[in-house]
Amino acid sequence: MLPPAADSIQQGSIRMTLENAHLWKSFHNIGTEMIITKHGRRMFPHCSVSVSGLQPFAKYIIMVDMIPADTFKYKWKKEQWEWAGKAEPQPPCRSYMHPDSPAPGSHWMKQSLSFLKMKLTNNTLDQHGHIILHSMHRYYPRFHVIQTDSPYLVRWAPFLSFSFPEMTFTAVTAYQNPKITKLKIDHNPFAKAFREGGTHSQGKRCRPSEKTSSGDRKIVCKGPSGLQRTPSSTQSEEADKSHAQTMKQGPHPSWSKEQDASESLHGEPLDLHEYDYSCEEQMVPASVTYQHDRSDLRSVEYTRFGFPSSEADTSYAFAPADQGTRQHGSSHHHHHHPSNTADWSQYPLFSYSCW
């Protein structure tokens, strides 16, 4: 079998691979948390994937949106996450288009794609095009490869969707699990700088460092336990920034060009206990914003949720079903047709125009 098995997903001839999978898994084992703020916060780890099998000269748009991982909200009680009721109604659905979009397949396959500049917010009135999430709810990113040369045709173009279970996270306004804080500080240069600077400046910011070391307390995120140390090996990732790009603002705020940061992250896997997300399929209520709506997408996915720890399950895909079966929600037949166009859904990607 081929090496790229674990962190990549294949649909037809198109393969998507999660770039910084080690890091994602490190977080996932503890229970990933992503800070969301009023003005928008970047993700860490970043969404970074590579794609292969595209037609070199065909144009594609690549987008991300965030899908609720379940129908619940949570609270951090003592040292673990607990169920805290039913999920709030979905905030306006938004998606983030990779700033290189649209680009030919050859471009996308040339290097990994980073969604570094995507920001998450809890502000439902956000005017900046950031992705709106509910705090204390769980989500996972979903990547869309859309074969079109115009953002305005996204809704009608054939597309494929990919997602990785180890990217599931809980949106929070402040970190809950100190293990997560520590992992982030170990790997995120900004966080590290800030923390160390703060400790320097003394006094008021001193306590936290104690807090983290005492943060070695036992954390049980409702799952088989057995928790080990986080490696303090500060194998910080090198953000391999290459060439600065210049283009500023596209027709939409969230379309600003960014430079690609393909990260090579070699954090060794942590021997932490499993994190049990009890996720289940869920329909997203339709809603309209000035951005895209993704609600109809839900009906074309099939899922293998409920992440057991085996390697096989770390890769799975939400594949659009064909026209016939889509209405019924989940279809488990993949037609792995050699010609990739046969695998592409012709169904409109977004049900409403949001521009």
Place this chain on the structure above:
DNA sequence: TCTACTATCACATTTGAACTGA
């Protein structure tokens, strides 16, 4: 009282315009 959220802090990293030289 408890939980969730927010503004603020200080500084390394990133950005990008200005500059230099070929």
Place this chain on the structure above:
DNA sequence: ATCAGTTCAAATGTGATAGTAG
């Protein structure tokens, strides 16, 4: 005139804290 480097000031991003709101 154009390009590739270089420099450097300004902008950005980051977690903890103290405080606010409910």
